[in-house]
Amino acid sequence: MADAIVSDWLAEYNSLEPQEIRTFAALHAENHELSTAIQTILNDKTKHSELLHPICIQLYNFYRSNENELKLFTLQFIPNLIYLYLNAVAIGEKQNLRCVETLILCAYNIEVCSDKGMLKSVSYRMPVLAQTSIYHEEKNLHPSDLKRWEENSNKEISWKIMKPVYKITAQNRLTVMAALMFIFNQQLSLIQKSSLYHLCKISSKLVTQGFVKHGHSYRASYGNDPSNQSATSTPNSSSVIKQNPRIPMSQQFLVELLHAIYFAMFNEIASVAIQAVDDIHNRACYELYSDVILVTNAIKNSLQANPSGQPSDGPMGISVALTPATNVVTMSKSMITNASFRTKKLPDDIPIQIDASASHAHTHAGGNSQQNQLLGSINEEQESDANAAKVQSGKSGKDGTTKSHKAPFGGLKKLIDREKDKDKDKDKEKEKEKEKKESVLKVGLNETKENVKKLMGKDKQSSKASLHTNIEVDSQLHSSNNGDLKISTNSPNAIIKRASEISNDGGVDLNEKPLLDVLHMGKIDSAVSNGSHGIISPFDTYNDDSDSDGAFVDPPHQQLSSSSSASVNILMENNANNNKMMGNVQVSQV
Template identity: 30%
Template sequence: MLGEGRGAVEEWLSEFKTLPESEFSSYASTLYQKKNLVPALYRVIQDPNSELLEPVCHQLFELYRNSDDRLRRFTLQFLPELVWMYLRLTASRNRQSNGCIEALLLGIYNLEIVDKEGNSKLLSFTIPSLSKPSVYHEPSSLGSMALTEGALCQHDLIRVVYSGLHPQRETFTAQNRFEVLCFLMLCYNSAVVYMPPSSYQAVCRMSSRLCVCGFPRQQQKMWREPCNRVVLDAEFMVQMLTAIYHAIYNGEWDLGREALDDLLYRAQLELYSEPLLLGNAMKNSLPDSAPDGTRGKKVLQVEVTPTISRISRSAVTDLSSSSHTLRSQVHIQSCEEISTPHEMFLFF
């Protein structure tokens, strides 16, 4: 099945074993130049009966343990295909062929949940204050901060945790399966901008197949791989949507939209509110046709809101001094300065 790619995989397996640690950095730069290696590794992962699958999974884990980020990303690019094969084999109850993939996924998870000292890692971010300038805004452009300053000035001290203190896992169970997979997809999405186009294609294929396998919609697909229905988690589907959204605007317009439609189809059947909300918001924000379609590259376009004409200072003073939101006693002294009905709506 591998054909000519088998030699590339075997060479890759042998050369890393004899590589001294001092040459890891230079090896990482040459690894991405092996054009035949990545497609061959995908074919190995897709064949659960391949004798190369176990050594390939072992070496991918060794690369991920390395301190070089490029080597870690090389392994991470295969994560969508690994997740798809794991869930597919799990649904078919073929646990024997699933062992090395399961070990690789658990190994990556256990590496990511701790820092370099071995302590549990806490992923968090700090909410910035709008009262302080940034590359996106100037506080003066927001007008009076009287209503928001007291609430926002303290947000610099507030840390919002979105993932952390995950326990180590030695095996997958029905209870912890999607806890682990959600965290792995979170790690993938944090590095999605570094992934090659083949990984974007893989994440779209993974999303489509997981969502329609075992349902009538599978009969409309070109692929006919036998697969039982796969149980999905709402949070995991949200992580898939994040990857799909990036793929849509980075070269995979058709595959990404198909994956989005399939995910919405499954979310409707499962009545999952979060994937439905996010997926419909994504779909409604898409343009009618692919941006920059002549070059095959899609870009995310951002519109800049035009500057609003000045509003009478006395009008703002009257409104801010009133104890009620709307009072008929408030008089606008310079209505001529509000040029459009849209600006009138913004003012009130």
């Protein structure tokens, strides 16, 4: 039956005039009977071996022709041909299938090279969320998403470089097969359903051939009788093996197969396709192919338990997935989701560092915004009790000398809330001052503000420029609404990094021996700040005004006489992991 159809087909094509080819091609697209006949022959080549050769030649001619339909006609048999060929190689009968090998090789080379002999490649741009698209605006997305994808920014992705191949060897065989499957996959939606069915069947065969379920011994083995080993040996056992040669696989080839099978799964061939995925999964596990297992895991998981849907769930497995009617509103208050985290410009619980080096204020002012981003850290928003906060802060305020805050999370927040209240008042004051003086000396901490003002007042003219930059940062912080402390950051990133390294080290706990570490920090900082004089004064950021007088003011006063400019920098670093805090103040002058 099949023979007859195919013979007719071969004869018909050979008698065609060149101008008739187009109509011939158009007819082919719908000729299911013929495809089935060819499938039958290819699947059972032993019966029809004499037809194989002419079929290959015919298919090759089709592939070479410029008619898309004819090309597609050949393409649908690619899985069959691949199996035929790989199986022949595995059982060592490659020489009987030269025609298939030639066909595969030619098809590959036709696809690899364009008409002009250049290499073809399929590529696309990697989309990046940081760029707006027709489907989104970046402002609605979490900043971390944006940042992360920026790294991939619009790079070209291409399906590995394919080179022309002159001869199929063991080394490149599976690469060629994978490439052919890739080409097949590009035409998937034009391929007939029956061909997809065969594809799944063949995939199962490719990966399971030579495997027995759960490793039952079925071969009378020399292993049973070690003394007899040499006597039994090869011929006997190899005859048994011949039934079942395993076919070597490659990750890439299997991944391409899976892609086609996944497509088939949602185009009416569900059960066979699911079976094929299972088979490939087992084989991939056997070979420990990580890439393939990734994909099979993904497919299996999406079939088992999740909203992606089953192939049976309607067309393409897509069905309505309603938002659960749970009262989202009532829940969301106490539930923490990723959206509860927000990136802030500068964190609340911060080690503090004052670096009053005018030169740096100049040089690094430009880097501030960048720095702020760098320091951006994640804080959980919490509400806290203002009263309790006052008590807490009162305590810490009177603590006197050197303090760095390492308050438990809640307590810390309270502290900060208190600062917020304070700040509001101070803000007003500041506004007034702004009007009074042309250049406003607003520096980080309002507690220290008075002192700093004194310092700067004297050198107002000369330090104007540098201070101005400070203020910019300052107001920026205010507007961010999170600036519970008013800070001017004006220091090279190196110091920040250094500080964070040290604090992350875990070796430094400022609560235990604050002075020492602060001094240590100071040394590093002054080293970084290129020889500017550094005076390190450990002090408490949250001190009341009276307290800070003693702790902070003195050192700057001593040096003030010779100073030409001064600025105060407070570096803040938040260690989100352990909430360890560091305080460091450095005042230096040029």
